[in-house]
Amino acid sequence: MSRLDAYDWPLLSNDLNSQGSTVLQGLLTADECARISGMYPDESHFRSHVVMARHGFGRGEYRYFRYPLPDLVQAMRTALYPRLAPIANDWNARLGRERCYPAMHADYLAQCHAAEQKRPTPLLLQYGPGDYNCLHQDLYGDLVFPLQVAVLLSEPGRDFTGGELVLTEQRPRMQSRVEVVPLRQGDAVIFAVNERPVQGTRGPYRVALRHGVSRIRSGHRHTLGIIFHDAR
Numbered sequence: 001m002s003r004l005d006a007y008d009w010p011l012l013s014n015d016l017n018s019q020g021s022t023v024l025q026g027l028l029t030a031d032e033c034a035r036i037s038g039m040y041p042d043e044s045h046f047r048s049h050v051v052m053a054r055h056g057f058g059r060g061e062y063r064y065f066r067y068p069l070p071d072l073v074q075a076m077r078t079a080l081y082p083r084l085a086p087i088a089n090d091w092n093a094r095l096g097r098e099r100c101y102p103a104m105h106a107d108y109l110a111q112c113h114a115a116e117q118k119r120p121t122p123l124l125l126q127y128g129p130g131d132y133n134c135l136h137q138d139l140y141g142d143l144v145f146p147l148q149v150a151v152l153l154s155e156p157g158r159d160f161t162g163g164e165l166v167l168t169e170q171r172p173r174m175q176s177r178v179e180v181v182p183l184r185q186g187d188a189v190i191f192a193v194n195e196r197p198v199q200g201t202r203g204p205y206r207v208a209l210r211h212g213v214s215r216i217r218s219g220h221r222h223t224l225g226i227i228f229h230d231a232r
Contacts, residue, residue, distance in 0.1 A: 001079035003027070012190070013087055016147070020209055021167055021181060021191035028186040032072060033153040037222035040124055045070065047119065052133065058212070060131035062225075064123045073122050076149070077226050081105035084147045084190065084228075091146055094197040094204040101145065105228065108145065112230040117141040121227035127163060128220050133213035135168055137194050140231035148193050153222040155185040160219030167191060170208045171198070180214075193227075 015022035047066035052058045085101045169177040197204040
């Protein structure tokens with residue numbers, strides 16, 4: 001996916017280290033966004049369907065893609081991972097963890113499948129008026145890649161209002177820090193799945209992160225989620 005070469009990855013890495021998130025503006029075109037969101041009604045693309053209210057997750061719904069993934073989703077997952085693996089390895093080293101992520105996503109998926117995490121985790125989310133997504137983490141098993149990506153497929157102000165992406169960071173012995181990430185159609189946000197290192201006066205310490213979506217005021221919002229570890 002050669003379009004990734006156009007981004008300033010050292011700057012993006014710095015954003016991830018300092019804030020826990022960063023945005024790839026205009027990763028997908030409007031036509032690509034429409035193509036992906038248009039898959040939602042076709043059950044043949046998906047392995048499962050979750051209605052959030054039934055599980056206390058919020059309101060709205062989402063569907064997990066089945067293997068083989070759609071070509072564009074597969075291309076993004078495969079191409080983004082090698083850009084993020086060095087950051088993930090640096091985070092592990094700073095937190096004193098021994099796990100080292102391989103350079104290629106296929107090799108990491110082989111590790112997931114050997115650990116019985118074999119179900120694909122990329123998903124398509126759909127929200128309508130009044131829907132929201134509670135703060136959560138996408139873990140799915142013992143093996144967790146520490147970064148994930150969400151791509152906004154709808155245009156704020158035209159397709160929907162409200163529905164902001166919200167990130168929270170729980171710092172030791174401090175109140176939580178909240179950040180709202182502004183996105184336009186086709187923008188992708190990279191953010192921490194679970195924990196990230198923060199440099200303190202006595203060395204790195206870990207902070208826990210969660211993410212969610214605020215209430216949709218009007219219209220409909222679709223989002224593509226790209227998670228790099230598979231699920232049990």
